[in-house]
Amino acid sequence: MGKLYGNYLISLYLVVKILYIINALGQLWLLNSFISNDTNKYQLYGVDVLIAIWNKQQPDTRLFPRITLCDFQIREMQNVHDHTVQCALPINLFNEKIFIFLWFWCHLVALLSVVGLISLIWTLFTMNRVSYLKKYLRITGKIRTGNSIDEKLIRQFVNDYLRQDGVFALRLMAKNSNDCVTSEVIGALFEYYKKHYKPARTIMQKDSENKLSGSVGSMLRPSAPYDVDLA
Numbered sequence: 001m002g003k004l005y006g007n008y009l010i011s012l013y014l015v016v017k018i019l020y021i022i023n024a025l026g027q028l029w030l031l032n033s034f035i036s037n038d039t040n041k042y043q044l045y046g047v048d049v050l051i052a053i054w055n056k057q058q059p060d061t062r063l064f065p066r067i068t069l070c071d072f073q074i075r076e077m078q079n080v081h082d083h084t085v086q087c088a089l090p091i092n093l094f095n096e097k098i099f100i101f102l103w104f105w106c107h108l109v110a111l112l113s114v115v116g117l118i119s120l121i122w123t124l125f126t127m128n129r130v131s132y133l134k135k136y137l138r139i140t141g142k143i144r145t146g147n148s149i150d151e152k153l154i155r156q157f158v159n160d161y162l163r164q165d166g167v168f169a170l171r172l173m174a175k176n177s178n179d180c181v182t183s184e185v186i187g188a189l190f191e192y193y194k195k196h197y198k199p200a201r202t203i204m205q206k207d208s209e210n211k212l213s214g215s216v217g218s219m220l221r222p223s224a225p226y227d228v229d230l231a
Contacts, residue, residue: 009165010124017117024110031102035063046103064096065089129167130158133186136179140187153194161193 028043035042040062052059070087073080122128134154137143143150158167174182 007164010120010168013168014117014120017113017120020113021110021117024106024113028103028106028110031099031106035099037063042099042103046100046107049100049103059096059100064092064099066092123168123171124164129164130155132171133158133162133167136183136186137190139179140183142187142190154190157190157193162189 032042042063045063049059066089068087068089069084071082071084073082075081123132134143137154143154162170170182170186173185
C-alpha cells in the first residue's frame with residue numbers, strides 16, 4: 001500500500017469512506033446515550049414511529065412527553081405547601097419531530113456510506129477495471145473485439161501503466177465530466193502507452209533474440225584456417 005504500488009489514492013479514499021461510517025454510527029450512539037431512559041431506547045425510536053404510523057396511531061411520546069406532572073411549592077405565611085399538578089410541555093412537540101428526522105437521517109447516511117464502501121471495493125477488482133476501460137477504447141476504435149493481442153495489451157495497460165489509482169482518477173473524471181471527454185483522454189493514454197512502452201519491450205525482446213542468434217551462429221560458424229609461415 002503506497003505510491004510505489006499505485007494504490008495510494010484509492011487507499012486514502014477507502015479510509016475516508018470508513019470514517020464516514022464511523023461518524024454516522026458514532027452520532028447514533030451519542031444520541032442513544034443522551035436521550036434514552038430506563039424503559040425506552042432511542043436506537044429503536046424510528047422503528048416505533050413507523051409501526052405507530054402503520055397502525056394509524058399517534059407515535060409513542062415517552063421519550064418526549066407532552067404532558068407530565070410538575071412539583072412546585074407555595075409559601076403561605078411561614079408554611080410551605082407542596083403541590084403536584086399536570087403540566088403541558090409544548091416544546092416536546094418540536095423536539096420529537098426534530099429527533100425523528102435525525103434518527104432517519106443518521107441511518108440513511110450510514111446505509112449510503114456502507115453502499116459506497118462496497119461499490120468502491122468492487123471497483124478494485126481487475127476484471128471490473130479492465131471491462132471499464134475496454135468500453136471506452138471500443139467506442140474510440142482503439143481495440144478490436146475478440147482480438148487476443150488487444151486483450152493482452154489492455155490488461156498490461158491497466159495493471160502495469162494505470163494501475164488502481166489511474167483507473168480511479170479516470171472514474172472520478174467521468175463522473176465530473178462526460179463520456180466524450182473521458183473516452184478521448186483514455187484513448188490518448190492508450191496511444192501514449194503503445195508508443196512509449198510497448199515498442200520498448202518489443203525492441204528489448206528483438207535485441208535479446210539477435211544476441212541469442214548471434215551467439216548460436218558464432219558457435220556453428222566454421223573457424224578460419226591457421227596461417228602457416230613456411231619460411
